[in-house]
Amino acid sequence: MPPRALLSDEEEREDRQDREKLRSLDAKLRSLFERREDLIVEVRKVSSEQKAIYDRRRAPQEEVEKLYEEHHQLGKKIAELRTAREAARKKVEDAIVKVREARLSFTPGERVRPEQIRKEIAELELRQQTRALPLDEENALIALLRQRTHELKQAEARTAVVASHHQNLKDAEAALQTAREEFALRGKELAAAKTERDSKMVAVREKLEVAGGLIASLRDKGRARAELVAKIDAISREMDGLEHDARQLIAKSRSRREQARRMLRAYAHTRGPPSEELLATTAEAHLEELLKRGKVTL
Numbered sequence: 001m002p003p004r005a006l007l008s009d010e011e012e013r014e015d016r017q018d019r020e021k022l023r024s025l026d027a028k029l030r031s032l033f034e035r036r037e038d039l040i041v042e043v044r045k046v047s048s049e050q051k052a053i054y055d056r057r058r059a060p061q062e063e064v065e066k067l068y069e070e071h072h073q074l075g076k077k078i079a080e081l082r083t084a085r086e087a088a089r090k091k092v093e094d095a096i097v098k099v100r101e102a103r104l105s106f107t108p109g110e111r112v113r114p115e116q117i118r119k120e121i122a123e124l125e126l127r128q129q130t131r132a133l134p135l136d137e138e139n140a141l142i143a144l145l146r147q148r149t150h151e152l153k154q155a156e157a158r159t160a161v162v163a164s165h166h167q168n169l170k171d172a173e174a175a176l177q178t179a180r181e182e183f184a185l186r187g188k189e190l191a192a193a194k195t196e197r198d199s200k201m202v203a204v205r206e207k208l209e210v211a212g213g214l215i216a217s218l219r220d221k222g223r224a225r226a227e228l229v230a231k232i233d234a235i236s237r238e239m240d241g242l243e244h245d246a247r248q249l250i251a252k253s254r255s256r257r258e259q260a261r262r263m264l265r266a267y268a269h270t271r272g273p274p275s276e277e278l279l280a281t282t283a284e285a286h287l288e289e290l291l292k293r294g295k296v297t298l
Contacts, residue, residue, distance in 0.1 A: 015256060018249045025246045029239060036235045039228050046225045050218060057214040064207045067200050074197040081193055085186035092183050095176035102169040117152040121145060 124145050133141065 015253060018253055022246055022249050025242050025249075029242050029246075032235050032239050032242070036232055036239070039232045039235070043225055043228045043232065046221055046228065050221045050225065053214055053217050053221065057211055057218070060207045060211045060214070064204055064211060067204045067207065071197055071200040071204065074193055074200060078190065078193045078197065081186060081190040085183065085190055088179065088183035088186045091179040092176065095172065095179045098172040099169070099176050102172040117148055121148045121152065124148065 124141060128138065128141055128145070
């Protein structure tokens, strides 16, 4: 006797359709799962590349910070050198004033040295002795000799004062020269510090360009990772929807089977205890249904 099926023909047809849908859903889930796994691998790869770029970015960033600090220190040094140069300029101006004062301290008579007066007196005496002059010219010459002799005495009396004035002028001129040398030195130091500071700024710009390129790469990787994560989220939502549909189909199949079992129990209750033939037939029918359904994996 062939085994008697638990479901009606219509229910059997619906059950087969649901099984086909479950197989289709299972195939889609497997495909989506593989796609999601591939995307997860890509996300991990992009994250690893982001980490490598971030590690590469740290070196130029630290160099930029170091260069900024050196640039700041050079700025302070330049300010100090400007102050020192202004102080040297003030020394030069003061030294120029002292040189002018030293020059003005000489009276007109002090500018003529005794040696010059003696030389002029000797020339006048030689002229008087070697030339025959008219009386008026000779008297004028004698008067000039007397005047130069008087000036010589005054010049010899002022020798110490004149020497002091000359020493003061010499010292003032030496101080002026020293002040000018110091001012020139401070100017050179200031120019060198400015050049060094400018070179630091150029280096900062170069390092910033390198860091900026790495930041742009980080942003590109971030956008790519965000797109991959969005795709993963979309696939996950699609998988959730398919799993929900699969659970509904399984629930319908279970409900259909449960209803058939309840009808069988009710029928068996009205007919009395089930015979061995009925139990065997029922067992064979269950086995047939299991073989039809096969295995469904979510």
